[in-house]
């Protein structure tokens with residue numbers, strides 16, 4: 001960590017990755033290459049996202065592009081681009097994606113790594129020009145190299161992540177990631193085609209004043225969460241909800257706050273996906289000094305049983321997460337008499 005203090009703001013992502021690799025004399029450079037592959041795919045997806053408005057316009061002339069091909073939706077495009085970059089890179093044997101039902105075998109049977117990805121998060125915000133994102137987790141395979149990755153490789157608990165990150169396509173594009181030694185954020189400079197270190201060693205405030213949830217569902221929130229939201233209002237906290245998890249999480253990470261997606265009538269296990277969304281953000285928030293739970297235990301300790309399993313999420317500033325838990329515990333205590 002001390003070494004990182006010597007890596008100045010403005011360092012390019014490539015150089016940063018190289019410097020980090022040098023800190024581990026036995027590192028083979030494969031994880032570094034994997035991160036570069038993700039950065040490359042991000043640049044391509046960023047270009048597609050910025051053109052999305054024009055693509056929609058073109059769509060009004062018959063839903064086809066100039067080659068006469070059907071226009072694809074951005075979440076499909078993002079899925080294809082990330083998978084292609086990871087396949088071409090060679091370090092990943094298997095990709096699992098929120099957009100795919102099954103394991104995607106890259107054919108790189110000697111690849112050491114598994115990547116789980118939500119290629120486009122906040123997809124309902126695409127058409128209205130609001131911030132969206134990408135979320136990814138990297139695991140080391142547990143099966144022997146030399147063959148395809150297995151379901152067991154993909155169903156490791158979040159604590160086993162070797163790296164995790166997200167990309168936010170907002171007023172600027174940022175890539176934020178951790179390899180377990182702190183969290184660093186890089187801002188994209190499109191005219192140079194480079195990411196530059198802009199947010200070194202992000203640490204999230206211990207306490208915050210922002211709460212983020214879809215209050216339209218409040219009637220079906222657990223009693224303890226409702227009581228906590230009343231408390232937030234008594235405290236004059238600020239309510240902020242974009243509806244793109246990445247964007248809500250990113251704001252709260254930097255400013256201090258809590259994001260809550262509890263069980264609801266429509267989503268009895270919460271809406272978010274443990275493997276594609278919750279685990280990566282949980283690793284990042286913990287690395288930044290915050291906390292992530294499912295309302296009863298640590299997200300990173302949950303062993304997934306299914307690729308697409310959903311899970312409640314309470315994530316953000318440590319004291320705020322602890323406070324909701326206190327309200328939820330009261331709910332659980334049977335009243336006397």
Ligand code: AHG
Nearest residue numbers: 118120121122123124214243244245
């Ligand atoms: P995705 O676009 O990857 O399906 O994820 C959508 C998620 C998440 O980004 C967001 O926070 C949440 O859905 C919003 O859900 P509600 O519309 O129910 O609030």
Ligand code: MN
Nearest residue numbers: 118121122277
């Ligand atoms: Mn998502």
Ligand code: MN
Nearest residue numbers: 098118120121
């Ligand atoms: Mn998605």
